[in-house]
Amino acid sequence: MRVIIVKNAEEVGKRAADLIEQEMKQHRNPVLGLATGSTPIPTYKELIRRCKKGKGMDFSTAITFNLDEYVGLPGTHDQSYRYFMNHQLFNHVNVNKKNTHVPNGMVRGMKAIQQSCDEYETMIDDVGGVDMQLLGIGGNGHIGFNEPGSSLGSMTRIKTLSLRTRKDNARFFKSMREVPRLAITMGIGTILKARKVVLLATGESKAQAVADSLEGPVSAMCPASALQLHRFATYVIDKGAASKLTLDTYEH
Numbered sequence: 001m002r003v004i005i006v007k008n009a010e011e012v013g014k015r016a017a018d019l020i021e022q023e024m025k026q027h028r029n030p031v032l033g034l035a036t037g038s039t040p041i042p043t044y045k046e047l048i049r050r051c052k053k054g055k056g057m058d059f060s061t062a063i064t065f066n067l068d069e070y071v072g073l074p075g076t077h078d079q080s081y082r083y084f085m086n087h088q089l090f091n092h093v094n095v096n097k098k099n100t101h102v103p104n105g106m107v108r109g110m111k112a113i114q115q116s117c118d119e120y121e122t123m124i125d126d127v128g129g130v131d132m133q134l135l136g137i138g139g140n141g142h143i144g145f146n147e148p149g150s151s152l153g154s155m156t157r158i159k160t161l162s163l164r165t166r167k168d169n170a171r172f173f174k175s176m177r178e179v180p181r182l183a184i185t186m187g188i189g190t191i192l193k194a195r196k197v198v199l200l201a202t203g204e205s206k207a208q209a210v211a212d213s214l215e216g217p218v219s220a221m222c223p224a225s226a227l228q229l230h231r232f233a234t235y236v237i238d239k240g241a242a243s244k245l246t247l248d249t250y251e252h
């Protein structure tokens with residue numbers, strides 16, 4: 001695995017934007033897997049800056065698939081991930097919104113939900129798969145909303161959020177009661193299908209999860225450890241997130 005350790009969150013954003021830009025230039029219709037959360041915001045800011053400067057950053061033919069969405073929040077809700085993506089990236093670059101996909105959290109009924117998840121997988125496959133998947137990592141090692149214990153072969157499906165994740169995300173809601181209990185998420189198997197994966201992590205609160213995922217065993221108890229099985233997985237992390245790593249072979 002390639003591990004790039006940089007000074008701070010801003011540098012993580014720049015290095016990640018470099019990787020995304022290089023990848024996009026290699027494809028007529030780049031297919032990007034995108035993530036929400038605080039961590040990728042500097043990356044999106046940098047992509048927007050490069051797009052506005054008109055220096056070759058072009059989203060006009062890009063196709064995007066987001067990792068996850070809360071169940072029960074419409075895209076107009078300011079905590080939905082559709083809303084996040086529109087406001088943090090899509091509204092500010094020349095992407096065709098019709099080509100941006102976020103799982104639908106408003107489908108009712110277990111059967112209909114699973115059908116819509118299966119359709120999400122089919123949509124990804126129909127455009128030839130994800131070229132580069134961007135990921136954050138939860139303090140508990142989750143990727144997407146694949147909480148500890150998730151099957152390493154899982155595909156897009158509904159998941160119950162762990163209490164830890166709900167607490168971590170409560171800062172964005174008025175009260176803990178409002179934090180959704182369920183989400184639709186790409187599975188670990190879906191993520192492993194992407195041709196390249198780039199995981200971002202910043203801050204000491206991620207240090208243990210980063211160390212477990214890179215230097216611990218492959219285990220469903222640390223979902224990000226499944227990336228050890230991927231051929232082209234890159235971590236771009238800051239010094240805080242790297243602070244519990246022990247090997248001396250990483251790029252600085």
Ligand code: PGA
Nearest residue numbers: 037038039040136137138
């Ligand atoms: P964060 O979330 O970027 O807000 O820390 C990451 C995640 O939970 O995957």
